[in-house]
Amino acid sequence: MSNTEMRTDCIENTETERVRQRYERRKHIMADLYNPLNPSVYMSTQERERALIKLIQWAKLEPVRDKHLLEIGCGSGGNLLQLIKLGFKPDNLVANELLEERAETARHHLPLSVKVIKGDAVEMDLEPETFDIVFQSTVFTSILDSSFQQRLAEKTWQLTKPGGGVIWYDFIYNNPANPDVIGIPPKRIRQLYPQGKIKCWRTTLAPPISRRVTKIHPSLYSLFNTVPLLRTHVLCWIEKSK
Numbered sequence: 008m009s010n011t012e013m014r015t016d017c018i019e020n021t022e023t024e025r026v027r028q029r030y031e032r033r034k035h036i037m038a039d040l041y042n043p044l045n046p047s048v049y050m051s052t053q054e055r056e057r058a059l060i061k062l063i064q065w066a067k068l069e070p071v072r073d074k075h076l077l078e079i080g081c082g083s084g085g086n087l088l089q090l091i092k093l094g095f096k097p098d099n100l101v102a103n104e105l106l107e108e109r110a111e112t113a114r115h116h117l118p119l120s121v122k123v124i125k126g127d128a129v130e131m132d133l134e135p136e137t138f139d140i141v142f143q144s145t146v147f148t149s150i151l152d153s154s155f156q157q158r159l160a161e162k163t164w165q166l167t168k169p170g171g172g173v174i175w176y177d178f179i180y181n182n183p184a185n186p187d188v189i190g191i192p193p194k195r196i197r198q199l200y201p202q203g204k205i206k207c208w209r210t211t212l213a214p215p216i217s218r219r220v221t222k223i224h225p226s227l228y229s230l231f232n233t234v235p236l237l238r239t240h241v242l243c244w245i246e247k248s249k
Contacts, residue, residue: 022155023105023127029149029187030106040214046221050228051211055176056089058210058242062174063093065206066244070094074139077101077166079128079159080146084113087121090142097121101138103128129155129162139171147199148177148188156191160199167247173200175243178211196243203245211240 041048068074071094078087081102091097097118103126104110110125117123124131141163150156163173180190193207212232220227231237 022150022152025151026149027106033185033187045218046225046228047214047217050221050225051214051217054212054228054232055210055242056093058208059089059174060093062208062242062244066172066246068140072096073099075099075101075137076140076142077103077133077138078142078144079103079163080105080143081113081123082109084116084121086142086144087113087117091118101133103131129158131162131166133166135165136168138166139168140174141167141171142174144176145178147175147191151187151189157199164200164202164247169247169249172247173203173243173245175245176210176240178240180239193241193243196241196245200245203247205243205245207241207243209235209238209240210242211238213237213239 043049043052063069063071071090074095076090076095076099078101081087081104084102087095087100087102090100097120100117101122101124102110102113102117103124104113105125105127107125110123114123143163147156147159150159167173175196177191178188179192182188182190193205196207197203197205212228216231216237217228220231
């Protein structure tokens with residue numbers, strides 16, 4: 008192994024451990040903040056589902072039952088359950104999760120025909136150009152090392168078939184209340200995927216605003232969300248040319 012490869016492995020191992028620590032620090036507040044019965048949560052979830060349907064139709068990904076999809080950082084499996092509801096076949100889905108506890112929860116929630124791979128996504132032993140879609144949701148914003156971000160982006164691109172693409176959902180602004188995350192604006196997405204053809208949609212009312220206004224009434228989510236500047240996330244289709 009060359010010195011460069013050794014340095015790269017050291018950076019990856021260090022950043023992977025730091026990601027684990029960041030999630031561990033947030034674990035005690037995540038259950039309350041992301042309770043699916045909270046209006047701020049279910050309103051944003053429903054909005055994102057509508058945006059995802061729009062993306063699928065815009066990118067001409069139908070019929071989705073034929074598409075092979077990998078999700079990196081699948082958490083407890085909620086996104087994949089949503090995709091199954093939209094018509095993706097469990098047999099064609101692969102889930103990856105770094106954190107052991109979350110991976111076990113995903114295994115419990117998901118159909119047995121969904122393959123669950125535990126560990127660092129960069130280290131997955133999968134054939135290149137295997138998937139029509141690689142999906143990531145709020146993974147990259149928990150990676151603060153730019154070189155590790157690039158390695159992970161390269162891995163997702165390597166696993167994507169020509170003619171397929173990466174579905175990206177993440178926030179674009181830094182959170183001053185949480186130093187364990189970093190916003191990733193569209194300019195940085197283009198740096199991570201320089202060969203991709205990128206289409207982005209702004210979505211998701213800023214969570215601090217959403218939590219406040221939905222306590223008054225859930226319908227206020229939609230009202231405030233009509234202001235584009237109050238939307239903090241992007242949903243992107245990053246197409247890989249044939």
